[in-house]
Amino acid sequence: MSTHPAVVTVGPGLPLEIHQISTPKPVGDQVRVRSEWTASTPLDLHQADGGLLVTPPLVLGDGVAGTVVEVGSEVTRLRVGDKVFGFTWRNQAEKAHQEFVVAPEFLFGKLPDGATMQQAVTLPNNFVTAWHTFIEHFGFELPWPKPEGYVSKEADEAILIWGGSSSVGQYAIQILKWYGYKNVIATASKQHHDKLRGYGAVKCFDYRDVSVIEEIKNYAHGRAPQPGIPYILDCIGSLAGSVRPIAKIAEPGSKVAVLLPVTVKDAAIGIKPEYSLVVEECADWQSGVEARGVRTHFYLDNKSLAENLQSEIMPTLLAEGVIEPNEQVIVEGQTLLERAEKALSMLRNKAVSGARLVWRLSDDNSL
Ligand SMILES: NC(=O)c1ccc[n+]([C@@H]2O[C@H](COP(=O)([O-])OP(=O)(O)OC[C@H]3O[C@@H](n4cnc5c(N)ncnc54)[C@H](OP(=O)(O)O)[C@@H]3O)[C@@H](O)[C@H]2O)c1
Known part of the structure; x- marks a missing residue:
């Protein structure tokens, strides 16, 4: 059986290793993709340093861009030679930091003309995360295809994106703009405010500002009765840096979605990070606030999203310029x-x- 190299965590805080692992043959609706580019996300750190929900050895990574090199007998949409990108994570064969990824074709979109793999690979997990959160946690419709002249019923309600400059935050703001949400506010450090306003945020706050909580509350209450901000997306999941501040902003009737895990203690050399997965217990939420943790991995429970989100919606919005990819920092070595x-x-x-x-x-x- 042929093998290929994969990046593996062998235990919390231990140096990464390269293992030669067997290369599966795609069956049914699966394709085998030669992985050319990948992205590193905080989940890699949570898994490698924190051992979060990991039984080692585990191949890391969950975003891939590459070329289809082999297809299973039931594959209908993709062909050998297609350039694709996708969020793939459910087992060792799907994990991204390896030379070949084998996964069903619905987990991949075709790379649009004009987009590079480096750009496209910034999208999959966090574009999917933002979309899934809006539907699953906030109950937004995000109809696809979007009807001509579509106006969402929450278009004027305040939505706070805490951590707007994060990868998830940038995609969240852009998706909301496209669906006509007009009252999106964000926190980010100052150097990103212009960009986020360009993506559709009407107002940006610096999360390092000591008065940021008061400023956000004043802004919201100048425009709406309680809850001033009905929807709050925490794209950071830091106990001290986002969850506790947000708990001071959320009011009865607010829905708060926190991207798990909540980091209680940050990773550092020689220091194992600590996490919580129970958002409800992480802060003194006012009664009447609905605070829940987000786990994107469940997005496939929604049949329509499973079928369309990565295969069609994501590449179409990238191709049409609705979604600008995150800036990339290329890691050399x-x-x-x-x-x-x-x-x-x-x-x-x-x-x-x-x-x-x-x-x-x-x-x-x-390559
Ligand atoms: N549960 C799930 O399904 C799921 C899915 C996806 C992501 N996540 C989690 O979501 C988190 C974000 O992921 P990501 O890939 O989007 O992260 P990222 O892009 O790596 O986040 C980096 C950004 O975070 C911002 N930031 C750091 N601390 C902040 C704070 N206290 N308040 C506001 N902004 C802050 C920084 O902003 P400035 O540069 O402006 O300072 C920086 O630009 C990670 O913990 C990840 O594991 C969870």
Whole structure:
């Protein structure tokens, strides 16, 4: 049986390793993709340093862009040679930080003309996360295809995107703009405010400002009765940095969606991070606030999203320029292991602001 290299965590805080693992043959609706570019996301750090929900050894990564090299007998949409990108995570064969990924075709979109793999690979997990959260946690419709002249019934209600410059935050704001939401506010550091306003935020606040909570509350109450902000998306999930501040803003009737995990103690060299998965217990939420944790992995429970979100909606909105990809910081390194370790260390050191870390899977630069 043929094998290929994969980046593997072998235990919390231990150095990453490259393992040769067997290359599965795609069956049924599966395709085999040669992974060319991947992205590193905070989940890699949660898994590698924190061991979060991991039984090692585990291949890391869940966003991939590459070329289809083999298809199963029931594949109807994709062909060998197609350039694709997708969010794939459910088992070792699907995980992204390896030379070949095998997954069903509905987990991939075709790379649009004019988009590079580096750009496209910034989308899959966090575009899906934002979309899923709006539907599952806020009850928004986001109809697809979007009818001509569509106006959502919550178009004028305030929506706070805490952490608007994060990868998820940027996609969230852009999706809301496209569906006509007109009262989106965001927190981010100041250097990102212009960009987020361009994406559709009507007002941005600096989350480092000592008076940020009062400022947001004053802004919201100048426009609406309680709850001043009916919808709050926490794209950061930091106990001190986002969850507790948000608990001071949310009021009875507010829906709060927090991207899990909630980080209680940050990762650092020699320090194992600590997490909570129970948002309800993380803060003193006012009675009447609905605060829940988001787990994107459940988006496939929604049949329509499973069938359309990655295969059609994501590539179409990228192709039409509705969604601008996150900026990319290319992680360089001589070997696969070097690039993977360096990306992890940059996540640990919080070295990225408003951008996504992307890197090549292959050591062969001609790919
Ligand atoms: N549960 C799920 O299904 C799921 C899915 C996707 C993501 N997530 C989680 O969501 C989180 C974000 O993921 P991501 O990939 O979008 O992160 P990211 O892009 O790596 O986030 C980096 C950004 O976070 C911002 N930031 C840091 N601390 C902040 C704070 N206290 N308040 C506001 N902004 C802050 C920084 O903003 P500035 O540069 O402006 O300072 C930086 O631009 C991660 O913990 C991830 O694991 C969960």
